[in-house]
Amino acid sequence: MGVEAYVAVSAALFALGIVCIVARRNILYVLMGIEMILNAANINFVAFNRFNGDGLDGRMFAIFVIIMAAAEAAVALAIVLNVFHLFQSIKPSEVDLLRE
């Protein structure tokens, strides 16, 4: 089981995340797609770390990516709460206050 297998899974997960962001019209799906993309990046980090000397750098990167994902989810949910409060809706297409 070489690095190509992990890279293939990671690329497929990245593609699924992009589709999840693009094809659904709901802020929550955008957040889910972002989490999928971050997970794909993490799989790449860990796999390349494993097959390139088994050091520590890739894992540390993955840990910091996880930390960043946690902060991102918290802030994003706070923003979604506020958007729902202001617009009574969480569809991205209806948040258009600056257009007027």
Place this chain on the structure above:
Amino acid sequence: MDKSARIFYGLLAVAAIASLGAGLKAAGGLGVAFAFFSVLVLGGGLVCIWERSVVRSAFSLMATFGGTAGLFVLCGADFLGMAQILIYVGGILALLLFGVMLSPPDLGERKLPRVLGGLVAVGIAIGWVALKVANTIDPTGVAWAVDPNLAQPRSHVTEIGLGFVHPEQYLIAFELAAFFLTVALVAAVYIARRRRVDLEPEGSA
């Protein structure tokens, strides 16, 4: 369960069994484990895109995150797998489910042509890039090509713990991450708070 759901889940089950068999044929027990976790990851993502209800999509992400943790463990990163389950399944997924409560039950929002079109377009793009990369790189010549004498994966838990506090390794990044997390969480609380105006009844303000 309508007809398209039956077709979708039937195809998913066939693909899962086929990939388990392919993994067994390619690399034995390790291949089966890898195929199992990969099926969890990709199947969870597919179900997330395909399902109509936001709750089911959010719960299908649990398979994706758990499968990613399994892939980490297969790479020898057991600490990272544990952290993945703890933070993603326990924290981020709970946050997403909290956000689901704001979402109206808009079942007509998912358009099957949009989903299929997106899958086809992104698949073509990924395939094109993969072809280009495969043409330019000789996989036997690069440094990270598969080494048949690759050592067994080691556990790095102690090294990771020491790396966090060692001044010549990741101490600065660790402190920065802690500071970043504090700022982000305080900001999240500040953004999400109810203002006093919101709490007063209508008309009195």
